[in-house]
Amino acid sequence: MTNDLARWQFATTSIYHFLFVPVTIGLAFLVAILQTAWHRGGNDDYRRLTRFFGTLLLINVAVGVVTGLVQEFEFGMNWSTYSRYVGDVFGGPLAMEGLAAFFLESTFLGLWLFGWGRLPKLVHLACIWLVAAGTMLSAMFIMVANSWMQHPVGYTMNSHGEPQLSNVAALFTNPTFLWGYVHVILASLITGALVMLAVAAWHLRRQREVAAFHKAAQISVAVLLPSILLTMFVGSELGVVETKYQPMKIAAAEAQWENCKPCSFSLFQVGGGNNDKTPSQIIEVPYLLSLLATNSFSGGVTGLNQLQREYEKKYGPGNYVPDVFIQYWSMRIMAYLASLIVLLALWGGWLLHRGRFDRSKWFLRLSIWAVVTPFLMNTAGWLLTESGRQPWIVQGLMKTANANSPSVSATEIGISLAVFVLVYIALGAVEVVLMTRYARKGLEPDGGESGSAPSGTPAAGAAGVGGTSIPALTY
Amino acid sequence: MHLHTLWFVILAILWVGFFVLEGFDFGVGALHSLVGRSDTERRVAINTIGPWWDGNEVWLIVAGAGMFAAFPAWYATMFSALYLALLLVLVALMARGVAFEFRSKSDDPRWRATWTWCLTLGSLLIPLLIGVGLGDLLNGLPIDSHHNFTGNFFNLLTPYGLWTGVTLLGLCLLHGATFLKLRTTGELRERAGAAARPLGWAAIALVVGFVIWTLSLNSSTDVPGPVQVLAVIAVVFAARLASSDHDGWAFTASAVAIASTVGSIFIDLYPRVMVSSTDAAYNLTVNNAASGHYALVVMTIVTVIFLPLVLLYQGWSFYIFRARVSSPAPPRSPDSGVSPAA
Numbered sequence: 001m002t003n004d005l006a007r008w009q010f011a012t013t014s015i016y017h018f019l020f021v022p023v024t025i026g027l028a029f030l031v032a033i034l035q036t037a038w039h040r041g042g043n044d045d046y047r048r049l050t051r052f053f054g055t056l057l058l059i060n061v062a063v064g065v066v067t068g069l070v071q072e073f074e075f076g077m078n079w080s081t082y083s084r085y086v087g088d089v090f091g092g093p094l095a096m097e098g099l100a101a102f103f104l105e106s107t108f109l110g111l112w113l114f115g116w117g118r119l120p121k122l123v124h125l126a127c128i129w130l131v132a133a134g135t136m137l138s139a140m141f142i143m144v145a146n147s148w149m150q151h152p153v154g155y156t157m158n159s160h161g162e163p164q165l166s167n168v169a170a171l172f173t174n175p176t177f178l179w180g181y182v183h184v185i186l187a188s189l190i191t192g193a194l195v196m197l198a199v200a201a202w203h204l205r206r207q208r209e210v211a212a213f214h215k216a217a218q219i220s221v222a223v224l225l226p227s228i229l230l231t232m233f234v235g236s237e238l239g240v241v242e243t244k245y246q247p248m249k250i251a252a253a254e255a256q257w258e259n260c261k262p263c264s265f266s267l268f269q270v271g272g273g274n275n276d277k278t279p280s281q282i283i284e285v286p287y288l289l290s291l292l293a294t295n296s297f298s299g300g301v302t303g304l305n306q307l308q309r310e311y312e313k314k315y316g317p318g319n320y321v322p323d324v325f326i327q328y329w330s331m332r333i334m335a336y337l338a339s340l341i342v343l344l345a346l347w348g349g350w351l352l353h354r355g356r357f358d359r360s361k362w363f364l365r366l367s368i369w370a371v372v373t374p375f376l377m378n379t380a381g382w383l384l385t386e387s388g389r390q391p392w393i394v395q396g397l398m399k400t401a402n403a404n405s406p407s408v409s410a411t412e413i414g415i416s417l418a419v420f421v422l423v424y425i426a427l428g429a430v431e432v433v434l435m436t437r438y439a440r441k442g443l444e445p446d447g448g449e450s451g452s453a454p455s456g457t458p459a460a461g462a463a464g465v466g467g468t469s470i471p472a473l474t475y
Numbered sequence: 476m477h478l479h480t481l482w483f484v485i486l487a488i489l490w491v492g493f494f495v496l497e498g499f500d501f502g503v504g505a506l507h508s509l510v511g512r513s514d515t516e517r518r519v520a521i522n523t524i525g526p527w528w529d530g531n532e533v534w535l536i537v538a539g540a541g542m543f544a545a546f547p548a549w550y551a552t553m554f555s556a557l558y559l560a561l562l563l564v565l566v567a568l569m570a571r572g573v574a575f576e577f578r579s580k581s582d583d584p585r586w587r588a589t590w591t592w593c594l595t596l597g598s599l600l601i602p603l604l605i606g607v608g609l610g611d612l613l614n615g616l617p618i619d620s621h622h623n624f625t626g627n628f629f630n631l632l633t634p635y636g637l638w639t640g641v642t643l644l645g646l647c648l649l650h651g652a653t654f655l656k657l658r659t660t661g662e663l664r665e666r667a668g669a670a671a672r673p674l675g676w677a678a679i680a681l682v683v684g685f686v687i688w689t690l691s692l693n694s695s696t697d698v699p700g701p702v703q704v705l706a707v708i709a710v711v712f713a714a715r716l717a718s719s720d721h722d723g724w725a726f727t728a729s730a731v732a733i734a735s736t737v738g739s740i741f742i743d744l745y746p747r748v749m750v751s752s753t754d755a756a757y758n759l760t761v762n763n764a765a766s767g768h769y770a771l772v773v774m775t776i777v778t779v780i781f782l783p784l785v786l787l788y789q790g791w792s793f794y795i796f797r798a799r800v801s802s803p804a805p806p807r808s809p810d811s812g813v814s815p816a817a
Contacts, residue, residue, distance in 0.1 A: 076554025077561055091543035106529040107788055164766075168773045408558050427573060
């Protein structure tokens with residue numbers, strides 16, 4: 001019971017947190033691009049777009065940061081046995097994240113926000129790039145830590161039977177990390193691009209600020225198309241890496257109970273889960289699974305039944321098969337939605353090429369609704385990764401069932417879970433209301449040089465200028 | 476110096492840094508509606524910490540994550556023992572954190588009032604609760620031979636822990652008042668000075684009481700250590716200087732007072748990191764709670780590279796926005812914002 005509640009809490013809080021993280025990473029990068037475009041060309045539309053999407057970024061960052069605090073505390077609060085056991089290896093990347101990424105991100109976000117018109121333009125531009133770099137660095141350290149849980153490397157066992165860091169470079173060259181990190185960054189760019197595209201499409205459909213929002217749409221499609229194509233490739237390579245180190249995860253994602261060679265890919269099926277191993281309905285594509293899992297048409301995939309026997313032999317009795325339903329469908333939600341987004345991006349690129357983008361009613365309408373898809377894909381991706389590792393918290397080293405805090409009761413976790421759910425519902429409601437309101441509000445008036453007026457003037461230059469108005473997004 | 480000791484010192488520096496920097500943010504957050512009467516004035520008060528509060532808060536995250544990396548057992552025992560207290564800290568951190576960003580996003584007075592409440596209560600609760608936790612580390616909590624906490628929420632509310640919490644809260648309020656006085660002009664500055672007077676007296680009483688109580692816990696000596704003496708001297712100076720025109724010195728004194736008070740807790744703890752009230756043999760110490768040698772070497776290298784860099788760019792950010800923040804001459808509509816012009 002205690003363990004289950006702790007798991008529910010971790011799932012709830014981390015899934016929720018990761019709704020905001022990719023928006024932050026993606027939008028920070030896109031806002032930096034917009035500001036760079038303004039800096040290079042001087043076109044005022046880009047400045048107004050920077051300010052506009054900067055406001056959305058800040059509203060999103062607020063919730064992203066505070067929900068991240070919960071994650072940082074939760075290991076010690078709910079998972080003290082885990083923390084004590086792995087801290088030697090796992091704590092390092094978390095501390096590095098704070099030192100190298102959080103300080104950078106938060107300090108330069110403050111400088112960027114309050115620095116409009118007070119910092120020299122180039123320095124101000126550098127600030128937003130440092131923010132963008134900070135968000136990506138932060139994701140890097142977290143992925144290093146998480147990948148170690150998926151595929152532990154670079155450690156030796158000490159006399160207490162606890163893993164001790166012995167090679168930090170191995171953590172950063174872990175194949176699960178390398179592919180997983182690129183995958184997460186690309187997914188974040190897709191998320192940011194789809195948010196920006198949806199907002200631009202909403203305004204274009206109403207013929208507002210067409211010139212400016214056309215530019216925003218151009219940039220989002222330009223980022224979206226390569227990112228989504230690369231993500232699909234990287235995702236499938238990550239699958240190959242996982243087949244090697246976490247065969248259970250991928251076999252469960254394919255609901256593959258028996259060994260096969262060559263293997264067909266199940267497009268859709270009913271049944272075939274943990275309780276009813278043979279599906280009652282199935283649509284298959286021959287050879288495709290072999291290709292996806294092994295990069296060859298004739299490759300074999302080991303089925304769940306044999307893996308279970310091997311694991312029992314190696315780790316003792318127990319159930320080592322993850323929840324097949326979650327694995328199977330999270331994999332497909334990701335893959336199918338990604339394919340739809342590829343079509344959307346191609347369509348958008350074609351419309352831009354033909355100069356019909358701003359008048360294509362159906363494309364614009366669809367683009368607005370497409371904003372839901374990255375959140376579904378991101379959540380599905382984490383479910384696949386984390387649920388697929390079960391019953392392990394650290395693959396092969398520690399089981400989730402043995403990892404929670406012995407001193408914390410089910411009641412206490414129940415209370416904290418209820419509190420987090422209530423607070424998160426409130427935060428989510430406020431966030432959605434504010435995001436929608438500010439996304440619909442539109443750009444600030446043309447030529448409002450409030451932000452750019454004293455270009456090249458250092459802070460001291462603004463002294464005594466009573467009329468220097470602070471940007472509207474600063475309180 | 477042994478790496479275990481070095482990492483204890485680094486963590487003490489991170490906690491001290493957190494209280495010195497985020498301490499005035501807490502003070503400003505708690506006092507902003509008292510010192511600022513109108514919405515514009517409150518906005519000016521908040522803007523005095525606007526560019527920095529988020530970066531200052533990172534000191535807490537790094538202190539926590541640093542404990543996780545260098546002393547996993549300390550992190551595990553402390554965070555699971557202080558469970559419900561930390562839940563409250565998290566709620567307060569969340570309410571306060573979004574309040575900075577959300578407050579300005581609507582003109583509705585009820586909306587503004589809601590976020591002002593979140594900011595005020597959050598800023599009061601966090602230093603109080605963390606202070607209780609730090610006091611408990613020293614005073615002792617029921618911890619068994621496996622380093623697991625065996626008590627409940629009410630075991631956390633020890634009289635000494637509560638006094639430590641109230642002392643740190645009092646110091647944060649004084650620190651916030653001297654900061655507001657340093658960063659504002661006109662009526663706001665006067666009101667901050669007026670608030671600093673009673674807060675100064677209270678802080679002196681709290682710090683003196685804290686030092687005496689701490690000495691009474693320590694059976695080996697009745698003589699206050701140099702850092703404890705420094706804390707008392709600094710808080711007296713801070714309280715006196717707060718009524719003068721030496722705003723910079725008053726702020727320096729309150730910073731020294733808060734730094735030496737928090738620092739003294741860690742000095743008294745060493746070489747322990749968490750005292751067990753069950754049996755001294757179950758104490759967590761820098762030796763039995765630490766990570767392995769290799770991990771500590773790696774973390775030391777990372778810290779030696781990045782911490783000076785952080786100090787450099789955070790310092791630069793303080794320099795950039797050093798000018799006092801004041802209300803705009805002709806009051807404008809609340810939507811147009813307030814200029815932190817010099």
